Amino acid sequence: MSVEIKVPSVGESITEVQIGAWHAEQGKWVAQDSEIVELETDKATFDVPAPLDGIIVEILKKTGEMASVGEVIGYLEEAERPADQAAPAPEKSPEKAAAAPAPKAEASAHAGGGSDDRVMPAAARVMAEKGLSPADVTGTGPGGRILKEDVLAHQGGGAASGNGAFREEEIVPMSPIRKKIAERLVEAQTNAALLTTFNEVDMSSVMELRSQYKDLFLKKYDVKLGFMSFFVKAVVDGLSQFPQINAEIRGTDLVFRNYYDIGIAVGGGKGLVVPVMRNAERLSFAEIELKINDFGQRARANKISLDELQGGTFTITNGGVYGSLLSTPIVNPPQSGVLGMHGIQERPIAVNGQVVIRPMMYIALTYDHRVVDGREAVVFLKRVKEALEEPARMLMEI
Structure with a gap:
């Protein structure tokens, strides 16, 4: 049949x-x-x-x-399974998968990351024909990507791309996800009045807290304590003080919310996705870290559901995991704000009249000026900075 x-x-x-x-x-x-x-x-x-x-x-x-x-x-x-074909390996149930030891939380924010991600489509076809794996070939393309000529050079079929022997173009249709990303980025630039404000954060206090409690945290919750949970907490604190940044324009109305659904940008097998952490104001540090870790794992496996990608009220994106020092993130419509995190670098700063070396991070808030005034945006970002530099303020609600 x-x-x-x-x-x-x-x-x-x-x-x-x-x-x-x-x-x-x-x-x-x-x-x-x-x-x-x-x-x-x-x-x-x-x-x-x-x-x-x-x-x-x-x-x-x-x-x-x-x-x-x-x-x-x-x-x-x-048809029944042929006698000469082994039974497929059983898949882990969601419960068992959730119980497995989790990788460190910082890795959740990295995109894809597997070696196969470096292989260009034309190179992948030649490698399949010749029985090669990505580990066999040295990539000479941008970011170490493996090109078709790299595979041929490995097999003695041509020189590496550096000598100009190969000049190829490959036309690949845009995926639906990439098309949608492009549409939404253009929509954001066209339909919103976007402006970005910057500040910098001394990450000493957060790093000291992580160092002090990381072992206890890992032992109790089976997940590492990362930076993102501190930022989620700081953002929720700031949004509660400046609700315009958590609002959106709907027709001719301005819609305010008393809940905070925070989108966390993570890299997946098909590109950047932004799953939403619902009611972030109700979550503990451990619950936030577990959710971020789960998002990262399922994004890389392309297992994020449609419902999880819709309905966020604010977004956090971390370009620092890729080495970004400073950037201007783009708002995810119809949201009115997005916070960009960046790399932590030791820099000399003045403290009480003395020059000291501190781990510093630039942060950027892009906001829709139709909804958010400049003063609100600047003071919100300053509030986030203060919460991160003095984490006890979030617990004391001051």
Whole structure:
């Protein structure tokens, strides 16, 4: 019996998806509920499970092609597992996965990061043909990316890219997520009156607290104490004092909230995503760190759900994990503000008339000037700075 593999409904506003990687080959047997194909929308990536045990008899849509919701993209013939094929390894349940030791929290904010992320598509095809892995080839492209000529040079099929022997262009369709990111960035620049204000933070107190309690924190909560939880707490404190920055324009109205849903920008397998931490004002340091760690892991595996990407009231983004010293982040519409964190560097500063070396971080607030006045933005950022330099102020609510 043949069964149709259809594009499922993945959201009310989504009518079309892009076919991602097929995890199963045509003619191969797959187990029921195993992931057989990846679908990408303009908001997130989803996997389609096999409806039953069987063999993929036909693939109608290839990777990169578009398909409508409900469209048939392949056929599965019901069949028992062949005797010569080993049973698939059992997947970890969400409960077991959550109980696994978590990597350090700072890593949650890093994008992708796997070695495969460095491989350009043309290089990946040649490597597959020659049976090579990314570890076998030295990349000469920007950021150590592996180019097709690097693979050929490794095999003796040509010189490295530096001698000009290869001049290639590769046209790759923009993914739905990249298209949506581009649309929203242009929307933010076109429809909002954006302005950025800057300040700098002496991170000594936060770093001392982390150093003092990191072992106890890790032992009790099984997650490392990072910087982001301090920033979330400081931002919530500042937003409670300046509610305009937590508001949005809706038609001709200004909508204020008494809750704080903080978007945390994290790098994923398909690019930057901003999952939302709901009711951040109710969360403890440990709960914040656990959520950030979870966001980072699932973003890299493209497992962030649509609901988690919608409805934030303010965003925090950390360019410092990539080495940024200073930047102007862009507001995520319809929000009215975004806080940019940057790298920590030891710098000489004046304290009580003396020059001292302190770990300093530049912070930037980009805000919609239609909603937020300059005074409010500047004083909000100063409030965040003070909360980080004297964390006890957040606990004392002063």
